[in-house]
Amino acid sequence: MTVLSVAVKGLGFTIVNFRCSIGKKAGGENMFIGHFAPAMVAAAHPRAPGLGTLFVAGQFLDFGFFGLALIGVENFRITPGITQMVPLDLYDMPYTHSLLGSTLLAAAFALLIWLFTRNRTGALIGGAVVLSHWFLDLLVHAPDLTLAGSPPKFGLGLWNYPLIEMPLEISITFGALALYICRTRAISARSKYALGLLAVLLMAMQSINWFGPEPQSADMAMKLTGLFAFSVAALAAWWAGRTRMVKQT
Numbered sequence: 477m478t479v480l481s482v483a484v485k486g487l488g489f490t491i492v493n494f495r496c497s498i499g500k501k502a503g504g505e506n507m508f509i510g511h512f513a514p515a516m517v518a519a520a521h522p523r524a525p526g527l528g529t530l531f532v533a534g535q536f537l538d539f540g541f542f543g544l545a546l547i548g549v550e551n552f553r554i555t556p557g558i559t560q561m562v563p564l565d566l567y568d569m570p571y572t573h574s575l576l577g578s579t580l581l582a583a584a585f586a587l588l589i590w591l592f593t594r595n596r597t598g599a600l601i602g603g604a605v606v607l608s609h610w611f612l613d614l615l616v617h618a619p620d621l622t623l624a625g626s627p628p629k630f631g632l633g634l635w636n637y638p639l640i641e642m643p644l645e646i647s648i649t650f651g652a653l654a655l656y657i658c659r660t661r662a663i664s665a666r667s668k669y670a671l672g673l674l675a676v677l678l679m680a681m682q683s684i685n686w687f688g689p690e691p692q693s694a695d696m697a698m699k700l701t702g703l704f705a706f707s708v709a710a711l712a713a714w715w716a717g718r719t720r721m722v723k724q725t
Contacts, residue, residue, distance in 0.1 A: 508685045509678045510645040511535055512709065513652035514608040520659035522722045523597035525589055527656075528714025533605035535706040536585055537613075540572040542699045553694050559618050559635035563690055566617070570625030575610055577625065582606035616641055642686065649678060660720040667719035674716045681705055 515530035524530065532539070544550040551568040558565050571577045586603030590596060614621055617631035634641040653675060662668070691698050 516652035527717030531713035664719040
């Protein structure tokens with residue numbers, strides 16, 4: 477056996493061990509902060525709703541999912557090993573995570589924006605951000621997404637490839653934040669603090685999501701924690717958005 481072959485085998489062993497450790501530690505909704513990327517890109521449009529509203533849009537389907545899970549209308553369970561990164565068996569979510577249901581929820585969100593603002597462009601942008609959630613989930617989920625609530629089920633399964641999913645999520649999220657910063661200007665001296673808080677909060681939440689202890693059961697505490705995390709992120713985005721304005725072109 478040559479030195480080169482030993483090195484290659486050692487590298488392969490290291491990568492496998494890294495993947496296994498991620499799979500054992502990760503928990504929660506793993507495409508988490510990546511859902512805020514479309515919100516930050518959209519917020520750079522001059523007719524877009526506020527950044528806080530768009531953060532709610534980015535996680536609107538999961539707000540609905542955890543809300544319905546609390547009352548038993550949709551369901552999930554913890555199944556260790558179902559994917560490398562996420563132990564969630566999302567076996568029953570026909571309303572919030574079917575393409576039809578997602579489209580209807582996106583339309584409802586857009587209608588709400590239009591009713592409150594009479595901003596047609598902003599309403600369409602908000603609806604598009606809601607619908608983006610389903611397509612981002614399609615990239616990472618195991619096959620658990622449906623077109624209209626019943627099989628066949630779809631999902632490209634990047635949760636089984638942490639060396640792809642993790643840098644991809646960080647790249648699209650902080651790339652979107654950088655774009656938002658470049659396309660907007662500060663209108664308050666507190667803008668740098670608001671943006672700093674938002675960036676640190678997103679990174680901290682994703683780190684906990686990836687490296688925190690694996691959940692033991694799909695209990696009420698887990699569902700409420702998810703709703704709380706989405707709300708905190710939206711509040712931080714709301715503050716950041718109030719300190720900035722889209723640049724005039």
